[in-house]
Amino acid sequence: MSRARSPLAAAATDPGRERANNEDRVLCEPDLGIFAVIDGVGGESAGEVAAETALEVLRARLSRRTTDSARLVREAIALANRQIYERALADARLAGMSCVLTVAVLDGGKVTVGQVGDSRLYALAPGDIRKVTPDHSPVGAREDAGDISELEAMRHPRRNEIFRDVGSSPHEPDDARWIDVLEVPFEAGGALLLCSDGLSDMLPSREILETVERNAASPRAAVRALIERANAAGGKDNVSAVLVLGDRFAEAVRRQDGGGRGGGGRAAAGRTGTGRDGGGDRAGSGRAGWAGALRGGARGAGGPAVDGGRGGGATFGAAGAAAATAAAGRRPASSARPALTAASTSSRSGAAWARAGAGERLRQSLAGRIGRWLLVLAILYLAGFAAWRYRGPLAGWAGDLLGRLTGRGGAARSSAAAGFGADDPGGGSGNSLAVGIGDGGFATIAEALARARPGDTVDVAPGHYRERVVLRSGVNLVSRIPRGAVLLPPPPGAGNGGGGPAVLANGVRGARLAGFRVAGTPQAPWSVGLRLDGSAVVVEETEVTGAAGAAIEIRGADRSTLRYCYVHHNAGPGVVVAGDAAPRLLANLITGNGGRPGSAAPGVEVRDTAAPLLAGNRIESNGGPGVSLPAPERVDEVWRWNSFGAVPREQAVRVVSGPAGAASALPGRAVAARSLAARPAAAAGARPGPAAAAAGAAASRVPRRQG
Helix, strand or coil: CCCCCCCEEEEEEECCCCCCCCCEEEEEECCCCEEEEEEEECCCCHHHHHHHHHHHHHHHHHCCCCCCHHHHHHHHHHHHHHHHHHHHHHCHHHCCCEEEEEEEEEECCEEEEEEECCCEEEEEECCEEEECCCCCCHHHHHHHCCCCCHHHHHHCCCCCCCCCCECCCCCCCCCCCCCEEEEEECCCCCEEEEECHHHHCCCCHHHHHHHHHHCCCCHHHHHHHHHHHHHHCCCCCCEEEEEEECCCHHHHHHHHHHHCCCCCHHHHHHHHCCCCCCCCCCCCCCCCHHHHHHHHHHHHCCCCCCCCCCCCCCCCCHHHHHHHHHHHHCCCHHHHHHHHHHHHHCCCCHHHHHHCCHHHHHHHHHHHHHHHHHHHHHHHHHHHHHHHHCHHHHHHHHHHHHHHHHCCCCCCCHHHHCCCECECCCCCCCCEEEECHHHCCECCHHHHHHHCCCCCEEEECCEEEECCEECCCCCEEEECCCCCEEEECCCHHHCCCCCCEEEEEECCEEEEEECCEEECCCCCCECEEEEEECCEEEEECCEEECECCCCEEEECCCCCEEECCEEECCCCCCEEECCCCCCEEECCEEECCCCCCCCCCCCEEECCCCCCEEECCEEECCCCCCEEECCHHHHHHHHHHCECCCCCHHHHEEECCCCHHHCCCCCCCCCCCCCCCCCCHHHCCCCCCCCHHHCCCCCCCCCCCCC
16 A cells, blocks of 8 residues: 655635535545545534534544555545434434545555545546546436536536435445445546535536646646636535646646647646637647647747637638748748748739630639539538438427417427436427416416427426326426426315326326426325326426325336336325336335325335336335335345335335235334445346436435525
């Protein structure tokens, strides 16, 4: 465990623009090779207490290298978890406090990383940045899986929710579903950045890289610049950064700026404070090519740098030609002359044209006309190809415009902005029909569904809707704000009250229900929350609570997908799967169901010959077993692919002959397991969702500051 000499490192933390207190803490001990960013979670001062406790424990344990780095990281985080948990038990004012953290232990040419939550570690090299740690959050998991972009994740309304933390429940160091331990190389020409979400939610990774490279010679200046830019972008949360530079990182950045991007580059601009760099695009070809060589030659002669522009060096137009001429002019005369000769022979003045013979004029005229026609044809071909390639988005835009002109809706983009839109079974290229009187849309969901056609999206404004919903094939039904649209039982005078399901899909294909809250009360419960019968629909990010019976019934030859849903506190089972149904239940939180006295029910009840795929779900604290199965063949699969809190295997998954409600009840558990089993490779035959590890749609981060 020998280490090289201490690297250059610096750390800083700031409350941000909208927070009065700072719940972040940083650990930066270059001599010991230990670094960490800690982000407290909890109301009032509880988050600060949790973060400070974790900081003290990590500093004390990591400074004693008594074991290998991976074990050291696990033990330190587990010890911090115990201290925070016990302090919260002893003081009611601190109840529920916890934190998220990223820890790095440097050991020679490698770094061992411990990760719990949504703080981050980035690995940097000149011109490149890579996120090393996974995000333990629903939105972060979708970003890691490539379902949404970095910018979409930064704007997502649920970006502050987490499903793993340090301190809310007991854990052991070897709990693989809790701590992610990674080992990555640490090159002398590279750098490491640990940061809280207050930075990564404000600045995209590209801007982070640019800021660090501008200040490559000074880690202290770099972290201050990062915090300043995050605050300038809004500073909505506490902002923290720990930057560790390899011995030759600054030199590597200068070499890149000088050799591949042309003179004076970004490094010089960063040192002198002369504004943004004019180097080529990192993803383009501006680092190579003869244009880059000319720019490098100009710099080598001591003259000012030639700005290659953001588009890279592959395009060399009029500005590039001028730069080449200027560069050649600063070279020795022997090397400049050929360039000038080439320039003079490639163009003709008016006199030269007049002296040309008739045959030559005719030849050049035809060549010019043919060239122009070829250019026009090339442009038309490229335009046609682009229209074909992006026909879906263009059709959606045209349909939305037509819908606005004809009064058929006005919120075509709102559902995508809310984070829905990836993996759209309904196509998403039709019109958008708005529901909400305040938006000038339909008064009820039923009216909008009656007008919708396959491919349309019904966009529902926040509010309470006392009506029953019947899904239609090919139509997407989306709550504009996640769980902002609430389905309540119709009033008694409206007929049937809450006697049927809140949402019904009978033989429906290609529909989608996203972001709703289905809620009943003891005085007015739904008999069933959702009933899917012989359908193939997607239900996601939907909450179901307060049903008098099962929260969700799936039956018949159903092939639906249920993912990222919060199913809780229903009198019957959380999910009943019967008949020949084979749905996919992925990354759902199913808790507190089946607690009716004398009739305990499981979280998931599988009957008959049903064969659901269950992966990445958290199923805990239900009245009966976590999952009841009619046969023992799939017990091991269900146990390994899902999380059941602290209950043993025989209580988590039980084989029940007959009604699952007859199974013996289990006492409710207050302990919540924050981890998820990743979906195994054996399930890859089914169409993959964003990430099975993204369960915890309801395990929201407590606000950092209340009031």
